[in-house]
Each structure stands twice: as structure tokens, then as C-alpha cells.
Amino acid sequence: MQVGDTVRLIDEPGQGSIVSISGTQAMVLLDGMELPYALSALVKVEFDALVDAPKNIRTKTAEDKLKEIAARNRIRQIRPVREAAYELDLHMHELLDRFDHMSKKEMLDYQMSCMRAFVAEAKQNGYKKIVLIHGVGEGILKAEICAWLDQQSKLSYHDGPYRIYGYGATEIILWR
Structure with missing residues (x-):
């Protein structure tokens, strides 16, 4: 002492x-x-x-625990962003405000142009999975999409998840 x-x-x-x-x-x-x-x-x-303990000790409340869980979940969500499905809805009313002046051929060409740009952007940004929502309709757009995808390398495709999109979507898996 x-x-x-x-x-x-x-x-x-x-x-x-x-x-x-x-x-x-x-x-x-x-x-x-x-x-x-x-x-x-x-x-x-x-x-x-009694003397040396910090004066403002606070026990964790349920709200504090929820905030911690939310913070952990945000961190988890940030990492797998590229694992999430990246979607493009190719319905004309989703792509343009007005398209009544366009012929069916012009609309199809515009949809295909948007789709090609979308796939290129997804590849560039490192996405592994993308979904093209084309709807059911007469099947012309889906046939054009599949014909174009057949010519591409480093990807595979299949019908999108039925529970989410019904029969109106195509899911594309991009390889590295």
C-alpha cells in the first residue's frame, strides 16, 4: 500500500x-x-x-436490440446485392409514357433495344441473375428474347419463377 x-x-x-x-x-x-x-x-x-462504475450505464432495451439486429441485417443486405435478381419490365407502358404513335414492329425493336442495354449493364455491374418481365401475350417478344439470348455467350436462361411472375418472365444467369 x-x-x-x-x-x-x-x-x-x-x-x-x-x-x-x-x-x-x-x-x-x-x-x-x-x-x-x-x-x-x-x-x-x-x-x-458504487464509486467507480460509469454513471450512465444503461441496460439494453428491446428497441436497442432491434436496432442492432437491423444494423446487422443492413450489413448482410449490402454484401449480396449482386446476388439479388435485377429486373426489367418490358411492357411498353413501363418503358414509355406514350407509345400510341408506334407500330408493333417499332415497339418490338424498342423493347429489344432496352433489353440488350439492360443485359449489358447487368454484366458490367457484376450481377449474376437478371429477370426480364415480358408478359404472356402472343409470345412474340419472348421468342425474340430467346433468339437473341441463344446467340450470347457466358449466360443461360430459363422461365422465371412461376410463383412470382407467372408465365411472363425469363430468368437469365450470367457467368463470369
Whole structure:
């Protein structure tokens, strides 16, 4: 023990700080008075939970736990973004506000142009899976899409998930 240490008394209640030490005796400042005690009657206080504990300790509330979970989930969502399906709806009303002046051939050409640009963008951005929503209709757009995809390398395609898109979508898997 040394001068300045906080100590407790072994045989009686009380706590103070050592003012001076001489031999086996220590002068302890206890409740504003300096009293002599044998060093063997004192115990050094390393940590006093009532005195040294942080004042603003807060237990985690349910809201705090939900925020932590949400933060962890956000981190998980950031990593697999490229694993998620990247979609393009090729219905004309989704691509253009007005298309009543266009012939069916012009509409088909425009849809195919959008689709080709979309596939190129998905490849460039590292997506592994994309979905083209073409609808059921007469099947002309789907046939054109499949004919174009057959000419492409480093990809495969199949009908999109029925539960999500019905029969009106094609899912494309892009390879590296």
C-alpha cells in the first residue's frame, strides 16, 4: 500500500484514503478525520462498483436490440446485392409514357433495344441473375428474347419463377 490508495477497514465499516505511512501504521483520512490504523487492518480497494462504475450505464432495451439486429441485417443486405435478381419490365407502358404513335414492329425493336442495354449493364455491374418481365401475350417478344439470348455467350436462361411472375418472365444467369 502507498499514500493516496483508497482502503477499507477490515474489522469495522468505513473507507478512506491513506495520508501517510510509517512502519506498520498508516494515517487514514476517514470521514474528514485522520485516524491511525495498522496496515494489517486495511484492505486496498482496487475497484468500487458504487464509486467507480460509469454513471450512465444503461441496460439494453428491446428497441436497442432491434436496432442492432437491423444494423446487422443492413450489413448482410449490402454484401449480396449482386446476388439479388435485377429486373426489367418490358411492357411498353413501363418503358414509355406514350407509345400510341408506334407500330408493333417499332415497339418490338424498342423493347429489344432496352433489353440488350439492360443485359449489358447487368454484366458490367457484376450481377449474376437478371429477370426480364415480358408478359404472356402472343409470345412474340419472348421468342425474340430467346433468339437473341441463344446467340450470347457466358449466360443461360430459363422461365422465371412461376410463383412470382407467372408465365411472363425469363430468368437469365450470367457467368463470369
